[in-house]
Amino acid sequence: MRLLLLSNSTAPGRRYLEHATDEIAALLDGARSLLFVPYALADHAGYTAQVAAALAPLGVTVTGAHAVPDQAAAVREAEAVFVGGGNSFRLLKALHERGLAPAIRERVTAGDLPYLGSSAGTNMACPTLRTTNDMPIVQPPTFEALGLVPFQINPHYLDAKPDTAHMGESRAERLEQFLEENDVPVVGLREGTWLRREGDRLTLGGIAAGALLFRRGGQEPEELAPGADLSPLLTERHRFDAPAAAQG
Amino acid sequence: MRLLLLSNSTAPGRRYLEHATDEIAALLDGARSLLFVPYALADHAGYTAQVAAALAPLGVTVTGAHAVPDQAAAVREAEAVFVGGGNSFRLLKALHERGLAPAIRERVTAGDLPYLGSSAGTNMACPTLRTTNDMPIVQPPTFEALGLVPFQINPHYLDAKPDTAHMGESRAERLEQFLEENDVPVVGLREGTWLRREGDRLTLGGIAAGALLFRRGGQEPEELAPGADLSPLLTERHRFDAPAAAQG
Numbered sequence: 001m002r003l004l005l006l007s008n009s010t011a012p013g014r015r016y017l018e019h020a021t022d023e024i025a026a027l028l029d030g031a032r033s034l035l036f037v038p039y040a041l042a043d044h045a046g047y048t049a050q051v052a053a054a055l056a057p058l059g060v061t062v063t064g065a066h067a068v069p070d071q072a073a074a075v076r077e078a079e080a081v082f083v084g085g086g087n088s089f090r091l092l093k094a095l096h097e098r099g100l101a102p103a104i105r106e107r108v109t110a111g112d113l114p115y116l117g118s119s120a121g122t123n124m125a126c127p128t129l130r131t132t133n134d135m136p137i138v139q140p141p142t143f144e145a146l147g148l149v150p151f152q153i154n155p156h157y158l159d160a161k162p163d164t165a166h167m168g169e170s171r172a173e174r175l176e177q178f179l180e181e182n183d184v185p186v187v188g189l190r191e192g193t194w195l196r197r198e199g200d201r202l203t204l205g206g207i208a209a210g211a212l213l214f215r216r217g218g219q220e221p222e223e224l225a226p227g228a229d230l231s232p233l234l235t236e237r238h239r240f241d242a243p244a245a246a247q248g
Numbered sequence: 249m250r251l252l253l254l255s256n257s258t259a260p261g262r263r264y265l266e267h268a269t270d271e272i273a274a275l276l277d278g279a280r281s282l283l284f285v286p287y288a289l290a291d292h293a294g295y296t297a298q299v300a301a302a303l304a305p306l307g308v309t310v311t312g313a314h315a316v317p318d319q320a321a322a323v324r325e326a327e328a329v330f331v332g333g334g335n336s337f338r339l340l341k342a343l344h345e346r347g348l349a350p351a352i353r354e355r356v357t358a359g360d361l362p363y364l365g366s367s368a369g370t371n372m373a374c375p376t377l378r379t380t381n382d383m384p385i386v387q388p389p390t391f392e393a394l395g396l397v398p399f400q401i402n403p404h405y406l407d408a409k410p411d412t413a414h415m416g417e418s419r420a421e422r423l424e425q426f427l428e429e430n431d432v433p434v435v436g437l438r439e440g441t442w443l444r445r446e447g448d449r450l451t452l453g454g455i456a457a458g459a460l461l462f463r464r465g466g467q468e469p470e471e472l473a474p475g476a477d478l479s480p481l482l483t484e485r486h487r488f489d490a491p492a493a494a495q496g
Contacts, residue, residue: 042425042429086425090429128387129384130383130385130386131385132383132384133383134417135380135381135423135425135426136380136384136391137378137422137425137426137428138429138430138489139376139378139390142387174335174383177290177334177335177383178383178385181338181385181386244290245290
């Protein structure tokens with residue numbers, strides 16, 4: 001199985017996908033075409049054009065899934081797939097309603113199709129949508145996602161409260177709430193970082209800021225540096241809907 | 249129908265609910281007991297104790313819904329109900345699974361039970377969960393909520409991008425995505441503000457920062473000042489799941 005899961009598609013001062021060009025080229029490994037899934041944004045054609053322009057320097061031709069008559073067939077014939085960011089709920093609804101979820105899951109888990117995700121597309125690689133930052137603007141038929149890794153990822157991880165006048169929860173507090181209800185590790189990917197899976201090997205990449213690993217149990221999250229080998233996360237047990245304690 | 253819908257439960261430097269004490273007293277209007285719905289947080293007993301302490305100065309006795317054998321019956325007998333903040337998904341799941349949603353909706357819409365909500369409890373007063381800021385840590389059976397008002401509310405509304413290094417969407421961008429999929433007005437309640445409904449009359453209250461009204465159509469959101477009469481929002485038509493344009 002070959003995955004590249006980006007926290008974000010655009011780094012400050014860089015062009016779309018530019019910060020990860022080398023990693024994307026390594027993932028695509030000579031592929032000449034790519035199927036793009038644009039459903040996280042409303043403007044499918046415009047979004048596909050943006051991706052096509054970004055990947056043209058790699059010699060890759062991009063087709064938008066919205067533009068083909070049989071999307072599941074397009075997945076079966078693709079050399080690589082990219083699921084782009086935007087709104088995760090809108091994206092997951094489309095993946096289920098258009099038959100893309102089983103088609104992508106089958107070929108990617110068979111090691112037959114490299115998968116590139118950014119932001120919401122990275123959320124989709126998890127077992128569920130449950131650690132997205134997005135607003136639930138539409139209702140997907142289920143929160144179950146592609147399950148290309150067995151743990152959860154929180155993209156765009158932010159360390160502090162965004163604003164001291166803001167009385168909502170911090171990101172870490174939100175993830176603690178997730179862990180109250182689910183016994184599943186969560187990797188908080190800071191901006192500019194990514195996860196790379198090659199078969200049974202999982203590695204953190206990107207800028208020095210790195211990532212955080214959250215687990216149930218109340219201890220501080222673990223700091224992860226670029227290059228960290230996270231392969232043990234691929235075999236760890238997880239339990240969704242397992243409340244932490246008797247909630248009197 | 250009598251509602252008080254707070255953006256936040258705690259203002260900077262103030263005790264829990266302190267910033268809205270006068271409004272809460274006006275809503276309760278002499279009620280001596282209140283049923284508290286604690287399900288947005290994991291610690292139901294601790295949360296109920298916090299609310300009991302905050303409302304004791306008003307002479308109100310607080311019962312936690314988790315502590316009564318028949319919760320729907322408790323709603324039928326209540327003098328007032330308070331749905332507290334925390335995680336909206338966890339709260340909505342509990343409201344549906346425990347039979348609280350129809351019981352609360354029936355008495356509140358009949359004008360028979362004053363409703364106090366803060367943060368997630370304010371989200372619950374809307375037709376759906378779709379403009380919450382919370383993480384979808386559990387999957388509720390539906391996104392449909394209590395529908396005590398016909399429009400959507402975004403509590404804890406934040407004006408700017410929380411951090412310029414953060415490449416995720418701003419709050420306004422998230423609400424624009426909501427409006428791409430739904431033709432429903434959204435009131436963005438800044439911290440320290442609230443909505444008060446008395447029958448057919450809806451008013452904005454709280455600090456001078458006020459609120460923003462978002463509508464489909466691309467124009468700038470409308471600034472609303474404390475005291476603004478928003479009653480027309482109570483009769484305006486709304487359409488969920490109505491994409492803005494052909495999404496080619």
